[in-house]
Amino acid sequence: MPFLDRRILAHFNWSLLLLLLLLAGVGILxxxxxxTLRQDQGVTTAFYYQKQLYWLAIGFLAILFIIPFDYRHLKxxxxxxxxxxxxxxxxxLGYGTAISGATRWIDLGVASFQPTELxxxxxxxxxxxxxxxxxxxxxxxxxxxxxxxVAVPVAFIMAQPDLGSGLNILMLAGGMLLFxxxxxxxxxxxxxxxxxxxxxxxxxxxxYQKQRILTFLHPQRDPLDAGYNTIQSKIAIGSGQIWxxxxxxxxxxxxxxxPAKHTDFVFSVFGEEWGFVGCAILLSLFCFFLYQLVxxxxxxxxxxxxxxASGVFFYFFWQIVxxxxxxxxLMPIVGIPLPFFSYGGSSTLINCILLGLVFNxxxxxxxxxxx
Numbered sequence: 001m002p003f004l005d006r007r008i009l010a011h012f013n014w015s016l017l018l019l020l021l022l023l024a025g026v027g028i029l030x031x032x033x034x035x036t037l038r039q040d041q042g043v044t045t046a047f048y049y050q051k052q053l054y055w056l057a058i059g060f061l062a063i064l065f066i067i068p069f070d071y072r073h074l075k076x077x078x079x080x081x082x083x084x085x086x087x088x089x090x091x092x093l094g095y096g097t098a099i100s101g102a103t104r105w106i107d108l109g110v111a112s113f114q115p116t117e118l119x120x121x122x123x124x125x126x127x128x129x130x131x132x133x134x135x136x137x138x139x140x141x142x143x144x145x146x147x148x149x150v151a152v153p154v155a156f157i158m159a160q161p162d163l164g165s166g167l168n169i170l171m172l173a174g175g176m177l178l179f180x181x182x183x184x185x186x187x188x189x190x191x192x193x194x195x196x197x198x199x200x201x202x203x204x205x206x207x208y209q210k211q212r213i214l215t216f217l218h219p220q221r222d223p224l225d226a227g228y229n230t231i232q233s234k235i236a237i238g239s240g241q242i243w244x245x246x247x248x249x250x251x252x253x254x255x256x257x258x259p260a261k262h263t264d265f266v267f268s269v270f271g272e273e274w275g276f277v278g279c280a281i282l283l284s285l286f287c288f289f290l291y292q293l294v295x296x297x298x299x300x301x302x303x304x305x306x307x308x309a310s311g312v313f314f315y316f317f318w319q320i321v322x323x324x325x326x327x328x329x330l331m332p333i334v335g336i337p338l339p340f341f342s343y344g345g346s347s348t349l350i351n352c353i354l355l356g357l358v359f360n361x362x363x364x365x366x367x368x369x370x371x
Contacts, residue, residue, distance in 0.1 A: 013362040016292040020340075020355060022285055024056055027266075027341040033248050034262040034269045034343075048262045048343045055345040059352025066356030067363065071305060074357075078122075078129045082149075085122040088115035089156035096160075104160045114346040116165045119153045121350060123169050124311035127176045132304040137181040146177065163209055164334030168318050175314030176307060179297070216332035229259050233327045237271035237279075244275030262343040264335055267327045286320055296362045305361040312354045 031049040088106070092115050096103040105112040127146060134142050150173045157166040182190075202210065215227045236252035245251070250272035252258045261269050271279050290313060297309035316339055323338040325331035337347050 019289045023340040030270050055348040063356035071360045078125050081122050085119050117346040117350040128307035131180045131307045137183045164336045171318045172314040176311045179310040212332045230329050233268040236268040240272040240275040244273050266341045300365050
């Protein structure tokens with residue numbers, strides 16, 4: 001189907017594009033503020049927002065590249081992409097760049113690439129392709145096959161270590177399985193078994209991961225070290241009160257009290273400057289954004305496309321929920337970025353690629369008959 005087919009262009013999801021532009025634009029402004037630092041000599045601004053603009057530009061080019069092609073052809077590259085992902089995850093463990101004790105990046109010279117982000121795309125496409133071929137509610141055999149294939153890249157990601165991304169992939173895959181439908185007995189078994197077995201995972205966690213959980217339960221036990229990030233984040237958001245302190249006027253972020261303010265705790269910068277009202281508006285934008293993804297998944301007449309859209313929805317949903325819960329002190333700190341707000345080239349590019357697939361699916365939903 002050619003790109004200029006009027007039926008396809010007529011069904012372009014302009015609402016999703018508008019929400020993407022709004023979130024990306026506000027995210028750039030917030031990164032500009034997060035990179036600004038007040039010093040005795042005046043005010044300096046880091047380069048984070050500039051590099052994020054470059055990655056957004058590359059991401060939008062990726063969207064334009066993805067839209068013209070029929071997404072159904074991706075079925076042919078699902079397994080090669082999965083194999084490439086495993087190779088890169090193994091490679092990064094042996095030859096990757098270590099930062100802050102974690103080996104997650106491959107140095108490409110001009111930039112660094114995080115294979116974990118590619119793993120998220122690979123898992124979504126692989127699960128979508130497998131689920132599209134499985135009739136009816138999933139059996140134990142179907143479920144086991146998918147979980148094993150998902151567990152392999154997750155195991156390599158956990159070894160980096162990157163607990164947050166590993167959990168994100170497991171949860172988005174779990175969401176796709178629920179979207180497909182699971183046998184009631186199997187679902188009941190998981191609902192009972194997971195809470196029972198969850199405490200056992202404590203013995204498999206690394207020391208710093210255990211420390212994060214203990215700090216989440218009681219941040220004041222170590223306010224100057226392990227609990228510092230959570231305490232400062234809540235102070236920053238709370239000090240914004242109703243209307244906020246104003247753009248570039250946040251004392252917690254501008255005076256270097258707030259850690260990782262351009263990555264994990266970027267929402268804390270926003271909350272301090274724009275207050276409850278600004279946060280409510282931002283959360284509304286995210287809700288409308290997620291709703292558009294639900295609409296695409298629900299209206300797609302092709303099962304492969306519907307499962308891809310559902311995977312993209314759960315990918316963004318869990319990142320938003322976990323990051324906001326983390327900065328508000330409602331969840332342990334696991335290093336999950338806030339989409340289109342947190343600084344990061346690999347994550348920004350993958351976000352745009354996944355949205356390019358959603359645009360592709362949305363534009364073609366009227367050229368199929370319901371399966």
